[in-house]
Amino acid sequence: MVLTQALSYTALAVVAAMVGGVIAITYPPDAQMESNIQHFAAGVVIAAVAAELLPEVHERAPLIVVLGFTIGVVTMLGIHKLSETIEKREFGGHFASASGLLITVCIDMLIDGVLIGVTFLNNPDTGAIIAVALAIEVLFLGVAGVVALPNDLGVARKLAVPAVFGLLLTVGVTGGVLALDGVTGAPIAIILAFGSAALLYLVTEELLVKAGKVPETPVSTTLFFVGFLTIFLLDMLH
Structure with missing residues (x-):
């Protein structure tokens, strides 16, 4: 039941x-349009963390929160370093110019999927808000992933990139729900704190x-607050 609900969102x-x-x-969006989308997505993600994840984390033991946040920050810094290394060494053939970005996003999709699954296990209402917020983030990532690809790639190969993003997100949700169903206490608290840190890193x-x-x-500044208010009001009305 929880898995079906999580996958539907x-x-x-x-x-x-x-x-x-x-x-x-x-x-293809120009630089200003991309910036506008990024501002809007940033507002959405911060609102989701502030309204949904942080209240859940705030109720946990301080040491658990610190541990989860630390793991989250270290993980994201590691992914960033991996991305830079891959781009410098030009792995990936046709995708070499975008390989760092694509691998980073793929890892992020798995993490986001697990986070959606865990939040649905912990609180379905929270899970729904997080899923909606991340859908807006993924919309931007779908644009960014395709824009980063070489122009000579065919349409089918370009669309394969966002399709893989969606597949990995689904795998993360499924794995998170199946692996952690029935788990409570510290493990869930660590994952929620980890997810909060990962999403805040994504924004900042x-x-x-x-x-x-x-x-x-x-316009770009206003869109940040529009994104924030969209999720904040959605949370109030949910």
């Missing part, structure tokens, strides 16, 4: 990834850093 993110890929192929070190390469505009 995860389907939103799977569809969002494919929509992002189609948008990137049909109407990925989305906003990349968005900052384009001069800020009133």
Whole structure:
């Protein structure tokens, strides 16, 4: 029952990834549009963490929270380092120019999937909000993944990238629910703290850093708060 519910919400993110890929192929966004999307996605993710994950984490033992956050930050720093190493060594053939980004996103999809699964086990209402927030994040990642690919790749091969993102997210959800069903206490608290740190890292070190390469505009700044309010109000009305 929980797995079915979690996968039904995860389907939103799977569809969002494919929509992002189609948008990137049909109407490739310029730098300013990408920055606007990144600001909106950043607001969405921060709101999801603030409204859903942090209240759950706040109730746990401080040592458990510190451990989960530390593991989350170290993991994301490791993924970032891996991405840089892969890009410098130009692995991946046709995908060499984007291999670092693609591998980073693929790992992130697995982590996000596990987080969705765990939040549904812990609190289905929280899981629903997190799944919606991550669907918006995945929409952007679908765009970013396709934009990073070489122009001479065919449409089918380009769309295979967001399809893989969706598949890995689904695998993460399924694995998280099946492996942790019935588990309570410290393991769940560590995963929630880990997920909070991972998502905050995504916002501060990925989305906003990349968005900052384009001069800020009133529209991009406003979209950050629109994204935040969208999830915050959705949480209030849920």
